[in-house]
Amino acid sequence: SLLRFFHNHGFLGLHTQHPWWTVDGGSREYVKRLVAPFADRIRLGCAVTRVIRHGGAGNAGRGGSTPRGVSVLTADGGEHAFDRVVIATHGDQALRLLVNPTREEERLLGAFQYQSNVATLHTDITVMPRAARAWASWVYQVSRDKTGRVIPATHYWMNRLQGVSEREHYFVSINLPGQIDPAKVIKTIAYEHPLFDLAAQAAQVELPGLNAAARGATETYFAGSYFRHGFHEDAFMSAVNVAELLLGRDPWAAAPAAAPVPAA
Structure with missing residues (x-):
């Protein structure tokens, strides 16, 4: 795991370091641009508590019926129905959200452990x-x-x-x-960072297959930096791959024009 980290950062040679590029204004700027087309539909301050997949025994809705699709339960008591759900969280968080996870979900998502860390922004x-x-x-x-x-x-x-x-x-x-020096502390933030041990690295190889198998079955897909090295770029890449899987095409390509409707 350590050697893979060093290789990814270009630390294994004298002149192998990668040049770093920084988004002007920070990561929040690229997030703004990505969500701009649907920003009015984003619900903030409304934590998801459970994800229920329907269609099987024991998965009846609250009214007694057995609907299809996926229900997302939120902390405010809401229940929201969707055809598909993408869970873009840490691997262990995704597993905890699932009601009746499959064996593969338990095996693969359960392979990822996280360590609590404290980040302090300061001038000391x-x-x-x-x-x-x-x-x-x-x-x-x-x-x-x-x-x-x-x-x-x-x-x-x-x-x-x-x-x-x-x-x-x-x-x-x-x-x-x-x-x-407390007088020079600007902000303190608690984080959890992934631990990429051998079990996690083995699970990473199978994560794309977990998403592929969800089509027509659980309709629950996963994305996050734990798919690779734990960086923003890795989370972004995993999300692009899910989008390509769901759309059946490159998500950056223009959507095909709808076929004309013949005149009556």
């Missing part, structure tokens, strides 16, 4: 090496607490990564909140 330069020449986009630090326990941390130098400022240095530190 003491987290970086004392020698400014040693500063890098990513700085890995290993320290010990009072009990001798090893505490690993990673610091992202946002000025170099994304050009956020020319006047002040900004950093994002993962898992080192206690050693950052």
Whole structure:
């Protein structure tokens, strides 16, 4: 897993590092453009609690009937019917949402584990090496607490990564909140990051097949960064693949024109 990570980032050679491109304004800008055609239909602040697939024994709707399709239950007590559902969450979250998951869903989605991490956006330069020449986009630090326990941390130098400022240095530190000057903390965010162990890597190979088998069956599809390396690009690619599966064509290509209706 570590070697695959290093290979993906071009860390296994002297001159193999990949050039980084940054979206002007951050990831929220490309999200805005992607959702623009249907932004008025997005429901925010309405958490999904369960996903029920219909059509089998024991899957009757709340009124006693047995509808087709998929029902999405939300935290406000709503139940919403759809022909198909795409669950774009972490793998373990997707599995928890499913009522009566299939054996394949349990086996594959259950292979992904996540680790809780705390990300702190701040301006405290003491987290970086004392020698400014040693500063890098990513700085890995290993320290010990009072009990001798090893505490690993990673610091992202946002000025170099994304050009956020020319006047002040900004950093994002993962898992080192206690050693950052509180007066220089801008925001703290709790994240969960995937652990790509051997079981997860083996499951990744079969995830596209899980989506392909959903057509005409569960009509439940999955997307997320856990399909590959855990990055934005990986989540994006998995979503494009699902769109291509559902549309039967390249999602970026123009939809074929409807056939003319013959005159009566």
